[in-house]
Amino acid sequence: MALSYLRSSSSRSVNLLKPLSSSLPLRRPISTDTTPITVETSVPFTSHQCDAPSRSVETNPKELLTFFRDMALMRRMEIAADSLYKAKLIRGFCHLYDGQEAVAVGMEAAVTKKDCIITAYRDHCTFIGRGGTLLEVFAELMGRQAGCSKGKGGSMHFYKKDSNFYGGHGIVGAQVPLGCGLAFAQKYSKDETVTFALYGDGAANQGQLFEALNISALWDLPAILVCENNHYGMGTAEWRAAKSPAYYKRGDYVPGLKVDGMDALAVKQACKFAKEHALKNGPIILEMDTYRYHGHSMSDPGSTYRTRDEISGVRQERDPIERIRKLILSHDLATEKELKDIEKEVRKEVDDTITQAKESPMPEPSELFTNVYAKGLGVESFGADRKEVRATLP
Amino acid sequence: MATGFHGVGAAVAALSSSPSNSFDSKKLLCSPRRSFPVRKGASFVADRSDGSVNLDLNPKARRAQQLIVNAVANKADSSPASSSSKPGHELLLFEALREGLEEEMDRDPRVCVMGEDVGHYGGSYKVTRGLAEKFGDLRVLDTPIAENSFTGMGIGAAMTGLRPVVEGMNMGFLLLAFNQISNNCGMLHYTSGGQFTIPIVIRGPGGVGRQLGAEHSQRLESYFQSIPGIQMVACSTPYNAKGLMKAAIRSENPVILFEHVLLYNLKERIPDEDYICNLEEAEMVRPGEHVTILTYSRMRYHVMQAAKTLVNKGYDPEVIDIRSLKPFDLHTIGNSVKKTHRVLIVEECMRTGGIGASLTAAITENFHDYLDTPIMCLSSQDVPTPYAGTLEEWTVVQPAQIVTAVEQLCK
Numbered sequence: 001m002a003l004s005y006l007r008s009s010s011s012r013s014v015n016l017l018k019p020l021s022s023s024l025p026l027r028r029p030i031s032t033d034t035t036p037i038t039v040e041t042s043v044p045f046t047s048h049q050c051d052a053p054s055r056s057v058e059t060n061p062k063e064l065l066t067f068f069r070d071m072a073l074m075r076r077m078e079i080a081a082d083s084l085y086k087a088k089l090i091r092g093f094c095h096l097y098d099g100q101e102a103v104a105v106g107m108e109a110a111v112t113k114k115d116c117i118i119t120a121y122r123d124h125c126t127f128i129g130r131g132g133t134l135l136e137v138f139a140e141l142m143g144r145q146a147g148c149s150k151g152k153g154g155s156m157h158f159y160k161k162d163s164n165f166y167g168g169h170g171i172v173g174a175q176v177p178l179g180c181g182l183a184f185a186q187k188y189s190k191d192e193t194v195t196f197a198l199y200g201d202g203a204a205n206q207g208q209l210f211e212a213l214n215i216s217a218l219w220d221l222p223a224i225l226v227c228e229n230n231h232y233g234m235g236t237a238e239w240r241a242a243k244s245p246a247y248y249k250r251g252d253y254v255p256g257l258k259v260d261g262m263d264a265l266a267v268k269q270a271c272k273f274a275k276e277h278a279l280k281n282g283p284i285i286l287e288m289d290t291y292r293y294h295g296h297s298m299s300d301p302g303s304t305y306r307t308r309d310e311i312s313g314v315r316q317e318r319d320p321i322e323r324i325r326k327l328i329l330s331h332d333l334a335t336e337k338e339l340k341d342i343e344k345e346v347r348k349e350v351d352d353t354i355t356q357a358k359e360s361p362m363p364e365p366s367e368l369f370t371n372v373y374a375k376g377l378g379v380e381s382f383g384a385d386r387k388e389v390r391a392t393l394p
Numbered sequence: 395m396a397t398g399f400h401g402v403g404a405a406v407a408a409l410s411s412s413p414s415n416s417f418d419s420k421k422l423l424c425s426p427r428r429s430f431p432v433r434k435g436a437s438f439v440a441d442r443s444d445g446s447v448n449l450d451l452n453p454k455a456r457r458a459q460q461l462i463v464n465a466v467a468n469k470a471d472s473s474p475a476s477s478s479s480k481p482g483h484e485l486l487l488f489e490a491l492r493e494g495l496e497e498e499m500d501r502d503p504r505v506c507v508m509g510e511d512v513g514h515y516g517g518s519y520k521v522t523r524g525l526a527e528k529f530g531d532l533r534v535l536d537t538p539i540a541e542n543s544f545t546g547m548g549i550g551a552a553m554t555g556l557r558p559v560v561e562g563m564n565m566g567f568l569l570l571a572f573n574q575i576s577n578n579c580g581m582l583h584y585t586s587g588g589q590f591t592i593p594i595v596i597r598g599p600g601g602v603g604r605q606l607g608a609e610h611s612q613r614l615e616s617y618f619q620s621i622p623g624i625q626m627v628a629c630s631t632p633y634n635a636k637g638l639m640k641a642a643i644r645s646e647n648p649v650i651l652f653e654h655v656l657l658y659n660l661k662e663r664i665p666d667e668d669y670i671c672n673l674e675e676a677e678m679v680r681p682g683e684h685v686t687i688l689t690y691s692r693m694r695y696h697v698m699q700a701a702k703t704l705v706n707k708g709y710d711p712e713v714i715d716i717r718s719l720k721p722f723d724l725h726t727i728g729n730s731v732k733k734t735h736r737v738l739i740v741e742e743c744m745r746t747g748g749i750g751a752s753l754t755a756a757i758t759e760n761f762h763d764y765l766d767t768p769i770m771c772l773s774s775q776d777v778p779t780p781y782a783g784t785l786e787e788w789t790v791v792q793p794a795q796i797v798t799a800v801e802q803l804c805k
Binding site for chain 2: 116118147148149150151152153154157159160161166167168169170171174176177178179180181182184185186187188189207208209211212214215218219370371372373374375
């Protein structure tokens with residue numbers, strides 16, 4: 001596969017450094033080592049109406065290896081979902097996140113599970129980041145009972161209430177007012193937590209976003225609006241959709257920060273900064289400069305509006321997993337083989353979970369009528385022919 | 395049977411609604427009531443819809459005549475049996491709404507109000523007057539003119555457990571928030587597999603007013619009725635306004651409470667004690683034998699005015715205020731249809747795709763065998779509401795048309 005070829009090509013260059021460090025003791029694959037390492041982000045942050053945070057990010061071996069494993073898991077999961085879709089086990093819409101994993105893992109590293117995250121329909125990896133299991137993901141994608149929404153939501157409706165992941169929304173931009181509402185509730189309950197409302201460069205032109213931003217700024221809500229700018233709104237490039245593609249500046253009176261979204265450490269630094277800012281000063285916009293390798297969704301080849309060279313160029317220069325791999329290898333936190341083993345392990349995990357998910361049953365027919373209302377109205381519901389599907393609601 | 399007045403038990407009040415099937419109605423009406431979340435320990439008065447019992451019809455008819463003189467009506471608490479109940483207090487409908495809202499905000503700190511001019515201004519129809527001073531800016535929130543986003547924000551807050559009451563200054567403005575109401579408010583409970591409940595109340599005045607123009611005379615119940623997952627109720631008297639407001643706030647489901655611009659100044663005497671009205675129940679306004687008239691909101695008063703004339707002409711209409719627009723209270727309606735075998739629906743929605751259209755379909759599907767004649771539905775004309783007073787009058791159903799329709803039905 002193209003991916004493994006690229007991987008091995010980069011490792012060849014790192015091998016040259018190998019002899020120098022061979023005297024160091026052997027490190028275990030998932031290190032529990034928390035000695036701090038300081039890394040510089042790839043590019044400095046650009047800011048609007050605020051002081052940019054420093055380029056030096058504190059991290060540690062454990063975190064870096066966790067990043068690597070999580071991103072490898074997400075990448076593998078998305079590619080597996082691609083195959084499942086082509087095998088017609090996943091139907092409808094399937095929007096894949098591969099290439100953008102750094103945003104999900106970097107954000108998780110900076111916040112707690114008490115902070116809320118809400119995003120749009122490209123939510124599989126964000127759900128995993130919030131603590132969702134692979135089984136819930138694949139079962140939901142295939143519409144099975146074991147899915148996180150019992151099979152009734154689908155790809156675009158993943159939610160995890162206990163870790164404050166609010167979805168999973170199909171209508172472009174509609175999640176941003178919801179996110180500001182979450183921030184309002186946090187302020188109301190005096191939680192000292194924040195909300196990250198993610199949206200894309202396509203949604204950045206929605207009116208409701210600016211309405212919600214205005215209200216958030218007026219009421220000083222701890223809302224962080226994160227624009228995952230992958231430069232294409234389905235088939236339309238950002239310069240064709242927005243007069244001003246500097247999305248971090250679009251908040252006008254609201255401060256903004258532009259971040260390299262392919263660098264998990266930069267994302268982590270930015271989110272940490274944003275959380276501190278939002279708790280003190282109200283809303284802030286983060287623009288994550290990222291890229292998606294797949295098309296917008298499974299029905300989009302992704303090559304009619306951009307060149308294959310562009311895609312492979314980004315994959316070679318800016319791939320988030322590769323960056324972390326290089327970082328790990330250059331700091332000698334794990335060997336090449338150990339990282340490969342992690343990837344193999346991840347691949348096996350994904351395959352096993354898919355097998356397990358395939359065995360999960362489809363929802364019961366009576367599930368058609370459950371959860372329409374929180375408390376049923378004591379009515380009897382039935383399908384069109386009044387015979388086949390019947391349920392008495394609580 | 396007379397205990398319906400003091401309303402000690404939940405189910406008792408329903409007994410007075412129809413002489414036949416009283417046993418069944420009590421049994422069947424028990425279930426929705428029991429499942430209803432009611433404040434523990436407090437005594438409450440369940441909805442005593444018609445406020446009276448099965449006396450013979452003539453005195454009731456005469457009382458009905460005394461009842462409706464004009465739009466500002468006094469509820470017939472003046473009958474002898476009611477004088478032994480607590481005197482209660484008199485107020486206007488918007489004050490009743492405010493009382494309900496205030497009591498719920500006192501009771502539950504998670505209730506908050508959001509809307510345009512609800513705070514410092516006191517509410518464009520004074521429903522929230524005084525609340526901002528009492529509860530502060532964080533619980534009574536003035537929003538900018540951004541319906542789509544503040545409705546969305548209300549829904550987002552509700553996902554975490556807050557109980558916002560979102561006010562649309564006019565229901566028509568909520569069309570801008572249709573996406574949020576339909577997709578997020580209505581469907582989130584389902585698409586999340588039951589993880590989130592959305593205990594939001596969306597309320598506001600709608601309906602045809604006095605020459606307010608086409609865009610400010612919209613009847614949104616017809617647009618929202620298809621949305622799965624929401625409940626819709628329409629209040630028509632101060633008593634049920636307060637009761638429905640409280641019930642809606644306490645409900646775990648998203649509820650849309652439709653008020654009417656012209657009904658805000660209705661005066662009525664309502665009980666002092668804490669009470670709620672069942673969200674899914676219809677109200678029996680006037681029991682009768684000849685024809686069932688189903689109506690809601692402002693048209694109830696047109697119907698009662700027509701009932702006055704009809705009684706003089708010797709007809710005995712049974713008037714039911716359906717109150718619950720989604721879901722329909724097919725139990726009460728069904729019992730009535732089984733008794734009278736003739737149905738007239740009087741609504742303010744437009745003919746096409748209105749509440750009446752759905753109700754006609756529902757009754758035909760379920761009670762076809764009990765109908766002697768096809769259901770007649772009187773609705774507003776399928777036109778944008780004109781500004782000119784005379785034209786506006788012709789758009790909406792008038793009492794004279796109701797009288798003619800009943801005469802036709804009963805031929």
